[in-house]
Amino acid sequence: SAVISQKPSRDICQRGTSLTIQCQVDSQVTMMFWYRQQPGQSLTLIATANQGSEATYESGFVIDKFPISRPNLTFSTLTVSNMSPEDSSIYLCSVERGPNYEQYFGPGTRLTVT
Amino acid sequence: AQSVTQPDIHITVSEGASLELRCNYSYGATPYLFWYVQSPGQGLQLLLKYFSGDTLVQGIKGFEAEFKRSQSSFNLRKPSVHWSDAAEYFCAVADPGIISGGYQKVTFGIGTKLQVIP
Numbered sequence: 318s319a320v321i322s323q324k325p326s327r328d329i330c331q332r333g334t335s336l337t338i339q340c341q342v343d344s345q346v347t348m349m350f351w352y353r354q355q356p357g358q359s360l361t362l363i364a365t366a367n368q369g370s371e372a373t374y375e376s377g378f379v380i381d382k383f384p385i386s387r388p389n390l391t392f393s394t395l396t397v398s399n400m401s402p403e404d405s406s407i408y409l410c411s412v413e414r415g416p417n418y419e420q421y422f423g424p425g426t427r428l429t430v431t
Numbered sequence: 432a433q434s435v436t437q438p439d440i441h442i443t444v445s446e447g448a449s450l451e452l453r454c455n456y457s458y459g460a461t462p463y464l465f466w467y468v469q470s471p472g473q474g475l476q477l478l479l480k481y482f483s484g485d486t487l488v489q490g491i492k493g494f495e496a497e498f499k500r501s502q503s504s505f506n507l508r509k510p511s512v513h514w515s516d517a518a519e520y521f522c523a524v525a526d527p528g529i530i531s532g533g534y535q536k537v538t539f540g541i542g543t544k545l546q547v548i549p
Contacts, residue, residue: 321474359521359539360475409474418525419465420537422475 319343319414321423329429330400337396338426340410345390347413350420351383354407363408366393400430433458435524437540444512445548452507452543454522463525464505465537466496470518478520481505492516517547 320343330336340349351363363383364374372385386394397404411422434457444450456462463482467475479490486498496507505522522540 323474359541362536411475419463419477419480421477422467424474427472 319346319412319421321410321412321421323408323410323423323426325426326424327427327429329431331431332401334400335396335398336400336428337394338408338410338428340393340395340423342391342412347390349387349393350411350413351385351393351395352409352411352422354409354425356405360409363395397428400428402430404428405430433462433524433526433538435522435538435540437520437522437543439543440541441544441546443546443548446514447511450507450509450512450516450545452520452522452545454505454507454540455503456505456522456524457503458524458526461498461500464496464498465523465525466490466494466505466507467521467523467539468492468518469521469542475521478507512545512547514547514549517545519544 322341324339328336349366352360353363354360362375363378364372364385366372366385366387368387368390382398384396405428407425407427409422409425411420413420436455438453465480466478468478469475478494479488479496481488481498487495489495494507494509496505498505519542521542523537525537
């Protein structure tokens with residue numbers, strides 16, 4: 318498995334501001350993933366982050382809104398920019414481990430935008 | 432494209448009773464299958480996984496799941512539920528044949544919220 322931490326665990330932000338979420342893994346990983354879990358819904362993949370290259374975004378998500386950094390093999394950040402109440406969600410990072418690429422998740426960041 | 436259906440959004444069981452959470456998937460071959468649990472305010476924890484071989488897989492916390500190819504199902508079971516099992520459970524599927532861009536894309540179901548009553 319993997320030990321993954323996220324900061325902050327929760328935050329309440331005002332409309333129009335930005336929040337950067339940090340994800341730290343206990344050992345080096347190639348791929349890191351960022352998901353969004355809106356209230357009452359399942360997980361939706363925002364983007365994948367490979368160290369040393371630009372993040373790859375899923376349909377419906379753009380870099381201007383969700384810029385991602387991946388400066389090394391144990392750390393990544395996701396910024397939620399120019400927030401609106403619709404961005405209120407839990408944001409989770411995950412990593413792949415094991416021979417069959419199973420994913421392990423961090424505890425999540427609960428974001429509320431007012 | 433692969434998809435996952437969890438037909439029960441909310442289930443209530445009595446403590447000590449047995450539990451079965453349903454999961455059906457849509458995929459042309461045998462996918463990789465997972466069950467995750469999310470306790471309130473927590474991230475997702477991997478309960479168990481199926482890749483190949485024995486169709487009955489054992490997981491953590493006393494859970495098991497059975498892969499039934501003929502029914503395209505991967506139902507999660509526990510013989511006796513504890514109050515601490517109250518959480519949301521997500522079934523997920525991944526395509527073993529596609530490692531797109533170096534990773535395996537996982538599709539999650541909408542989740543089943545389990546309530547345990549004394």
